[in-house]
Amino acid sequence: MPPTITQQPSLIQSIRPQTTGRPGSAQIPELASGVSPNIPLNSGQVRRYIEEVKRGRDSTQNGFTTIPATAGRLNPNGVNSATPEIQRTTLQEPVTRVAAADPSQVGSISVAPGVSGLVAVALLCDSNSELGTLARAAIQEQRALSQGGPNAA
Amino acid sequence: MPPEEEKSALEKLEAKLKELWQGNGQASIISARHTEFVIEPKVFIGDKLHPEILKLLVTGYLANAAVQDSGCGGNIEVTPDKMTIKTPKGKSAVIVRDKQIIEQYLAQQS
Numbered sequence: 714m715p716p717t718i719t720q721q722p723s724l725i726q727s728i729r730p731q732t733t734g735r736p737g738s739a740q741i742p743e744l745a746s747g748v749s750p751n752i753p754l755n756s757g758q759v760r761r762y763i764e765e766v767k768r769g770r771d772s773t774q775n776g777f778t779t780i781p782a783t784a785g786r787l788n789p790n791g792v793n794s795a796t797p798e799i800q801r802t803t804l805q806e807p808v809t810r811v812a813a814a815d816p817s818q819v820g821s822i823s824v825a826p827g828v829s830g831l832v833a834v835a836l837l838c839d840s841n842s843e844l845g846t847l848a849r850a851a852i853q854e855q856r857a858l859s860q861g862g863p864n865a866a
Numbered sequence: 867m868p869p870e871e872e873k874s875a876l877e878k879l880e881a882k883l884k885e886l887w888q889g890n891g892q893a894s895i896i897s898a899r900h901t902e903f904v905i906e907p908k909v910f911i912g913d914k915l916h917p918e919i920l921k922l923l924v925t926g927y928l929a930n931a932a933v934q935d936s937g938c939g940g941n942i943e944v945t946p947d948k949m950t951i952k953t954p955k956g957k958s959a960v961i962v963r964d965k966q967i968i969e970q971y972l973a974q975q976s
Contacts, residue, residue: 820965822921825950827960830915834879836951836959837923839930844882852877 793861880909881921890922910971928953928971944968 824833835848872882887907896903906914915923931942941948949962949971962968 820960820963821916822960822964822967824915824920825961828957828959830920830954831876831879831911831912831913832953833915833920834883834923836953837927841968844879844886847875847879847882851879851941856877 873879883907883909886922887919889961920960921964924951924960928967929974930973942971944971946972 824830831848831852835845835852838848839843840846840849884906888904896905896953907919909916928942941952941954941956943952946965946968947965949968950958951960951962953959
């Protein structure tokens with residue numbers, strides 16, 4: 714008797730997070746149709762696996778294949794629909810990575826000795842632009858701070 | 867992170883320079899499967915400006931510089947080896963020894 718869809722849940726339940734091994738990964742039985750064990754499956758292969766399961770060709774006895782968490786989750790219809798969202802993480806560049814330019818070195822661009830970076834920004838940016846305005850305001854702020862003025866924190 | 871209105875002018879300036887840096891394709895992005903790591907530049911190191919941001923600002927400045935900016939009385943002094951951008955008071959502020967930038971500037975002026 715051919716397998717019916719109602720048999721699916723028990724087979725799909727075999728796709729569950731591993732209790733050991735790589736966190737966030739899941740295991741499914743290896744496909745009968747040529748997927749080697751321990752090779753991560755992509756979404757197409759997962760879909761093919763579901764088709765195999767629907768046709769009753771489950772091959773649980775042949776071992777397991779790991780699906781990384783990035784392959785997405787399976788919805789109740791057995792379709793790998795969950796596209797993982799890309800998270801953006803911002804890291805601050807380490808200061809050691811930034812080498813100060815030597816003004817005498819060929820190929821360099823540098824601020825002249827005695828000129829601060831803020832003054833250079835104020836000079837290089839149009840005074841009517843947002844950057845120019847902010848640079849001038851920052852210079853005023855720094856002066857007020859160094860003089861212990863009313864804006865000093 | 868403080869709200870936008872509580873930020874100092876310096877913090878706002880740093881944020882804008884980082885935007886400029888990223889907008890010009892200078893940002894280092896490490897792409898992993900689920901995460902992208904964006905390495906932000908440290909804009910000011912002490913009172914010095916990050917060399918790459920300085921380069922970005924200088925090239926932008928020179929691209930918009932007019933012919934009268936260089937030469938006698940102008941604020942850009944240029945020789946084939948060295949270019950100096952001066953403050954309005956005539957003091958040297960930025961020294962450029964990048965031949966490619968100098969050549970590009972001279973070609974633009976001719």
